[in-house]
Amino acid sequence: MMxxxxxxxxxxxxxxxxEEFAKRVKNGEQPGKVLDDIGITRYCCRRMILSNxxxxxxxxxxxxxxxxx
Amino acid sequence: MExxxxxxxxxxxxxxISGIEIPVxxxxxxxxxxxxxxxxxxxxIILENSSPMKDEILSHRLGLLPLKTDxxxxxxxxDCACNSELGxxxxxxxxxxxxxxxxxxxxxxxxxxxxxxxDVTPVSDDIPLLKLARGQRIRLEAYAKLGRGIEHAxxxxxxxxxxxxxxxxxxDPKKCTLCKKCxxxxxxHLLKMENNKIILTEPLDCRLCEECEExxxxxxxxxxxxxxxxxxxxESNGSLSPERLVLEANKILKEKAEEFITQxxxxxxxxxx
Numbered sequence: 001m002m003x004x005x006x007x008x009x010x011x012x013x014x015x016x017x018x019e020e021f022a023k024r025v026k027n028g029e030q031p032g033k034v035l036d037d038i039g040i041t042r043y044c045c046r047r048m049i050l051s052n053x054x055x056x057x058x059x060x061x062x063x064x065x066x067x068x069x
Numbered sequence: 070m071e072x073x074x075x076x077x078x079x080x081x082x083x084x085x086i087s088g089i090e091i092p093v094x095x096x097x098x099x100x101x102x103x104x105x106x107x108x109x110x111x112x113x114i115i116l117e118n119s120s121p122m123k124d125e126i127l128s129h130r131l132g133l134l135p136l137k138t139d140x141x142x143x144x145x146x147x148d149c150a151c152n153s154e155l156g157x158x159x160x161x162x163x164x165x166x167x168x169x170x171x172x173x174x175x176x177x178x179x180x181x182x183x184x185x186x187x188d189v190t191p192v193s194d195d196i197p198l199l200k201l202a203r204g205q206r207i208r209l210e211a212y213a214k215l216g217r218g219i220e221h222a223x224x225x226x227x228x229x230x231x232x233x234x235x236x237x238x239x240x241d242p243k244k245c246t247l248c249k250k251c252x253x254x255x256x257x258h259l260l261k262m263e264n265n266k267i268i269l270t271e272p273l274d275c276r277l278c279e280e281c282e283e284x285x286x287x288x289x290x291x292x293x294x295x296x297x298x299x300x301x302x303x304e305s306n307g308s309l310s311p312e313r314l315v316l317e318a319n320k321i322l323k324e325k326a327e328e329f330i331t332q333x334x335x336x337x338x339x340x341x342x
Contacts, residue, residue: 001122005133005196006306012228013135013306016179016193042229056200059121060174063202 001059003052009044021049075273080304082311085235085273087298093322094232094299100318103218106145107226107308108138108162108189110211112155117208122199130198131211132223134179136162138215138308139188140317145215155212162189164211170201177201182211189213192307226314229304234294236275240267244289251281251290273300 005015017038024034035046076083086094113128120127144160151157164184168177180194201207218225238260245267252260252267256278259271267290269275279292305311 001126002130002197002200005130006135007228010228011222011225011306012304013193013196015197016195019195019197056121060200060202063121063205064174067202067204 002054002056004048007042007045007048010042012040012042012045014040014045014048018049018052022054075300077311080307080311082301082303082315084301084315085298086301087235087295089297089299094301096322097315097318098230098232098301100321101227101230101303101314102225104321105226105309105314105317106138106140106215106217107224108136108143108213108215109223110134110136110164111161111214111216112212114210114212115208116210117206119205120199120201120207127199127207127209131209134196134198135192135306135308136189136213137192138226139186140215140309140313142186142188143215145217156214160214162186162213164189164213165209166198166211167208168201169206170203172203174200174202177207226305226308227303228306229302232299232301234277234296235298235300236269236272236277237293237295238269238272238275238281239291239293241289241291242266244287246287246289248286250284250286254280254284256280 003015003018006012007014017040020038021031021034025031031050035049040046040049070086070088072087073085074082075085110131113131115124115128118124118127122130143162146156146160149157149160151160155161162185164182166177166182168181176197177199178194179191179196179198182191182198184190199207216224247262247265247267249262249267252262257274257276259269259275260281261268261270275292277292277294281290282292301315303311303314305314309317
């Protein structure tokens with residue numbers, strides 16, 4: 001639903017790095033290089049960030065539409 | 070016993086430790102993972118939640134939030150005399166979160182959590198906890214307690230704690246034909262030829278894959294671990310500093326050993342009577 005706070009496998013804190021990652025990738029940087037740059041080195045933590053989809057953003061739209069009615 | 074710190078920063082420590090046995094090194098590793106206490110949210114009382122995130126998911130997320138731990142001022146829940154469900158001021162810290170999205174949808178970050186003790190706060194200010202649509206509100210109280218990884222993995226203070234053998238690569242200059250097969254096959258490119266001799270440039274980086282030993286047709290090279298030397302890599306998740314973690318693990322190991330000795334001597338006394 002949202003980016004997990006810790007890596008499922010090793011427990012490293014990754015939640016605070018998602019927004020920087022998402023912003024920089026949107027601006028055209030290579031995802032792998034951004035991950036190296038923000039210090040996510042192990043592949044367990046890298047997949048957490050790489051495979052994350054912020055589904056909650058889609059849900060929020062429905063809540064806002066409901067409020068407009 | 071000899072300890073040499075190879076690398077150290079806010080979250081990591083890498084040190085070489087020599088003169089100990091494998092069981093001691095492993096005990097140290099297991100204590101760092103499972104028995105060094107850290108402070109984590111354990112009870113959450115949700116007073117108001119109109120966000121799309123359900124109460125259970127939100128409290129699970131809060132439970133995974135690493136907090137800066139003050140080991141000297143708090144005691145473990147089972148050692149505390151209070152016996153109350155939510156803990157007292159000696160064994161728990163209350164954190165509160167109150168947030169509202171007034172104009173637009175927004176994220177609620179860990180920096181918005183207010184702690185009753187300014188030393189016990191989330192390790193990072195920028196962790197997104199949940200998102201609120203316009204007009205939604207969240208109000209909750211969270212109780213953080215000291216605990217150990219052995220009870221629940223959320224209390225693990227390390228996100229990586231491992232040791233490996235230090236390598237000893239021996240090259241017999243009499244047998245070596247300088248064919249350079251070992252130099253070409255080394256997966257980490259650590260072997261080099263200098264002045265008609267094969268040398269290992271970074272012995273600490275060698276992972277003992279033994280490829281060089283296999284490649285050598287004349288049997289001049291031998292890759293063996295040093296039996297009493299280990300390279301420890303400890304990565305903290307921010308709740309404790311890495312050097313404090315190692316020291317704390319040592320303290321716990323010492324206490325356990327002393328407890329063992331007293332129990333054994335009590336048994337002996339019983340036999341004599």
